Amino acid sequence: MRHRHRVAIVGGGFGGLFTAKQLARADVDVTLINRTNHHLFQPLLYQVATGLLSEGDIAPPLREVLRKQRNTSVVLGEVVGIDLDGRHLTVQTLDQRSEIAYDSLIVATGASQSYFGHPEFAHHAPGMKTIDDALELRGRIFGAFEMAEREPDPSARRRWLTFVVVGAGPTGVELAGQLIELSRHSLRGNFRRIDPAEARIVLLDASPTILGAFPESLRQRGTRDLQDLGVEMHLGTVVTGVDERGVETNSADPRLRRIEAAAKIWAAGVQASPLGQMLAAAAGAELDRAGRVKVEPDCTLPGHPEVFVIGDLMSLAGLPGVSQVAIQSGRHAADTIRRRITGDDTPRPFHYRDRGAMATIALFRALATIGRVRVAGFAAWVLWLAVHLAALIGFRNRVFVLFNWTAALLGGGRAERVVTAQQVFGRHAMAAQAAVTRGEVPRV
Numbered sequence: 001m002r003h004r005h006r007v008a009i010v011g012g013g014f015g016g017l018f019t020a021k022q023l024a025r026a027d028v029d030v031t032l033i034n035r036t037n038h039h040l041f042q043p044l045l046y047q048v049a050t051g052l053l054s055e056g057d058i059a060p061p062l063r064e065v066l067r068k069q070r071n072t073s074v075v076l077g078e079v080v081g082i083d084l085d086g087r088h089l090t091v092q093t094l095d096q097r098s099e100i101a102y103d104s105l106i107v108a109t110g111a112s113q114s115y116f117g118h119p120e121f122a123h124h125a126p127g128m129k130t131i132d133d134a135l136e137l138r139g140r141i142f143g144a145f146e147m148a149e150r151e152p153d154p155s156a157r158r159r160w161l162t163f164v165v166v167g168a169g170p171t172g173v174e175l176a177g178q179l180i181e182l183s184r185h186s187l188r189g190n191f192r193r194i195d196p197a198e199a200r201i202v203l204l205d206a207s208p209t210i211l212g213a214f215p216e217s218l219r220q221r222g223t224r225d226l227q228d229l230g231v232e233m234h235l236g237t238v239v240t241g242v243d244e245r246g247v248e249t250n251s252a253d254p255r256l257r258r259i260e261a262a263a264k265i266w267a268a269g270v271q272a273s274p275l276g277q278m279l280a281a282a283a284g285a286e287l288d289r290a291g292r293v294k295v296e297p298d299c300t301l302p303g304h305p306e307v308f309v310i311g312d313l314m315s316l317a318g319l320p321g322v323s324q325v326a327i328q329s330g331r332h333a334a335d336t337i338r339r340r341i342t343g344d345d346t347p348r349p350f351h352y353r354d355r356g357a358m359a360t361i362a363l364f365r366a367l368a369t370i371g372r373v374r375v376a377g378f379a380a381w382v383l384w385l386a387v388h389l390a391a392l393i394g395f396r397n398r399v400f401v402l403f404n405w406t407a408a409l410l411g412g413g414r415a416e417r418v419v420t421a422q423q424v425f426g427r428h429a430m431a432a433q434a435a436v437t438r439g440e441v442p443r444v
């Protein structure tokens with residue numbers, strides 16, 4: 001029996017979701033496979049970790065987002081195999097395995113955190129890529145204040161109140177700024193024995209500057225802003241060890257060789273999804289240093305014009321791993337498929353339109369670059385708010401995020417501080433740390 005052209009999309013992030021939307025009115029059947037039931041707006045994850053937003057605010061269910069798109073089905077599951085010759089995927093959902101056949105395939109499985117050859121650091125310094133990561137960090141951050149409140153020993157209390165952020169890209173900078181606001185403002189009056197404002201926020205990076213992708217003038221402004229706020233920055237400093245009690249560095253300053261800190265957050269480096277390796281092995285394609293697949297100029301896998309690799313998993317002309325690259329490469333792949341089913345097979349290269357970059361540092365302070373225009377301070381902060389609100393998926397999410405931001409701005413503090421028993425890893429990590437403090441278990 002003849003069937004409509006079948007498009008399988010692996011990944012429901014920016015790349016996968018925008019590809020599916022672009023195919024809404026195409027004469028194709030689309031299957032979107034994602035290992036979580038939601039799309040995730042990663043740029044605001046740090047606000048979930050620091051109690052400003054709830055996870056639902058930034059993670060709308062994919063089924064809901066695509067409910068009106070009649071040609072599209074959503075499948076919850078992890079793609080564990082790709083048969084390029086047989087043109088089908090193997091999908092694992094809990095203990096069930098199934099196969100999904102395709103005529104065109106879009107692989108948009110993104111990237112995870114890279115610990116630069118030290119995966120063991122992850123246990124003590126979680127990264128921030130998923131909702132689980134953000135909730136885990138929320139548990140560790142608020143847990144550290146709770147433990148400090150109960151800690152009679154001043155040096156142990158100091159450790160609970162020291163937060164180390166590794167990586168001074170936009171995520172690390174934004175997180176450091178939020179930790180300052182949390183400790184200096186949001187938690188004011190919440191504790192009886194400690195002053196949360198005494199928290200020490202340390203930002204480390206191996207490179208000599210913060211926000212490496214931003215122009216020099218904005219980097220300088222960002223550095224000044226962070227210093228004014230009270231963030232302790234140590235640049236050109238490589239983290240060489242991470243354990244329950246703190247981090248070790250290569251700093252020439254003996255006081256920085258070891259920083260005692262309960263909560264450590266890893267915001268440095270990315271490693272492409274393992275599906276990149278799988279595709280490269282099957283197609284004989286090359287990977288770049290971050291494990292991203294080197295694609296043809298039209299985003300297709302070499303030797304397989306029916307397979308597109310897009311977004312953070314794609315390596316093409318040095319394009320950065322940002323949401324606009326994922327969205328635009330997804331739309332390009334969808335347009336190519338639409339053209340092909342109408343008989344136009346001419347390959348067209350993908351042209352990226354750079355819309356600029358933004359980072360918020362704290363309330364009323366942000367940095368933005370759009371073309372040749374550079375903006376800093378309040379104007380950039382308003383721009384940042386508007387752009388992020390507009391980019392959120394779904395009207396409900398926009399309304400809730402705006403409400404939470406307004407409430408926090410008007411002095412309502414941070415409402416999303418729930419840490420549940422489900423967040424066991426965070427709870428266990430804190431318990432282990434408490435045991436170390438009491439001298440009950442050896443330090444690892």
Ligand SMILES: Cc1cc2nc3c(=O)[nH]c(=O)nc-3n(C[C@H](O)[C@H](O)[C@H](O)COP(=O)(O)OP(=O)(O)OC[C@H]3O[C@@H](n4cnc5c(N)ncnc54)[C@H](O)[C@@H]3O)c2cc1C
Binds near residue numbers: 033039079080326
């Ligand atoms: C904390 C943080 C802050 C950021 N801030 C910004 C910012 O301010 N501005 C900006 O432009 N960019 C930002 N980025 C980068 C931006 O989020 C990414 O570039 C973008 O999400 C990439 O889109 P993608 O579709 O390639 O991958 P993702 O959005 O990561 O989506 C990948 C999807 O694939 C799914 N998946 C993975 N493996 C499988 C599998 N085997 N089977 C099925 N599904 C799978 C995942 O669950 C996920 O839904 C940020 C990223 C992070 C982590």
